[in-house]
Amino acid sequence: MNDADCLFCKIVAGDIPSTKVAETERVLAFRDIHPKAPVHVLVIPKDHYANTAALAAADPALAGDLLAVAADVAAAEGVDQSGWRLFANTGDDGGQDVYHVHFHVVGGKPLGPMLAA
Ligand code: AMP
Ligand code: ZN
Numbered sequence: 001m002n003d004a005d006c007l008f009c010k011i012v013a014g015d016i017p018s019t020k021v022a023e024t025e026r027v028l029a030f031r032d033i034h035p036k037a038p039v040h041v042l043v044i045p046k047d048h049y050a051n052t053a054a055l056a057a058a059d060p061a062l063a064g065d066l067l068a069v070a071a072d073v074a075a076a077e078g079v080d081q082s083g084w085r086l087f088a089n090t091g092d093d094g095g096q097d098v099y100h101v102h103f104h105v106v107g108g109k110p111l112g113p114m115l116a117a
Contacts, residue, residue: 003048008100012046022076026062027069029105038108039077039084043070050099052088070105079107085114 002009010016011030018030021041032040043066049055056063067086074084084107089096 003100006048006100007098008042008044008102009048012044022069022073024065024069027065029069029073032104037106037111039074039079039106041073041077041105043073043103043105044100049101051090051096051101053090055101066103070103073105074107077105077107083107083111085111 002013007016011018012028018028020028020030022029022043026046027043028046029041029043032042045055045059045062045066047059047062049058052063055066070086071080074080077084084105086103086105088094088101088103
């Protein structure tokens with residue numbers, strides 16, 4: 001289940017390079033190309049779902065796999081004790097730019113308030 005026009009499907013296929021940090025049969029984690037913090041990793045399903053709602057409706061077990069990989073990445077990146085943030089921008093108001101569901105794993109410095117004023 002891939003979308004030929006989707007940037008992250010192309011990363012899964014290896015057609016666009018990425019810096020991989022973790023991989024399972026169904027999940028890929030790679031470094032964000034424009035990191036907002038010392039640790040900034042994206043965790044995605046290899047199959048294409050546009051957003052968290054589509055993923056949760058179609059395959060809640062896969063949604064759980066993403067959370068497990070996110071936690072593993074946080075530990076591997078050494079921020080599990082210092083703290084980290086997990087978020088998925090969704091839709092226009094949520095600031096979603098890539099419509100292939102992804103969790104941001106961010107940490108490595110104090111991240112400040114959850115939202116800009
Ligand atoms: P969002 O705005 O939540 O949809 O997040 C999309 C993220 O993808 C942004 O943080 C971008 O920096 C990141 N991004 C865009 N292109 C690439 C790429 N080729 N490799 C890694 N990350 C990317
Ligand atoms: Zn995709």
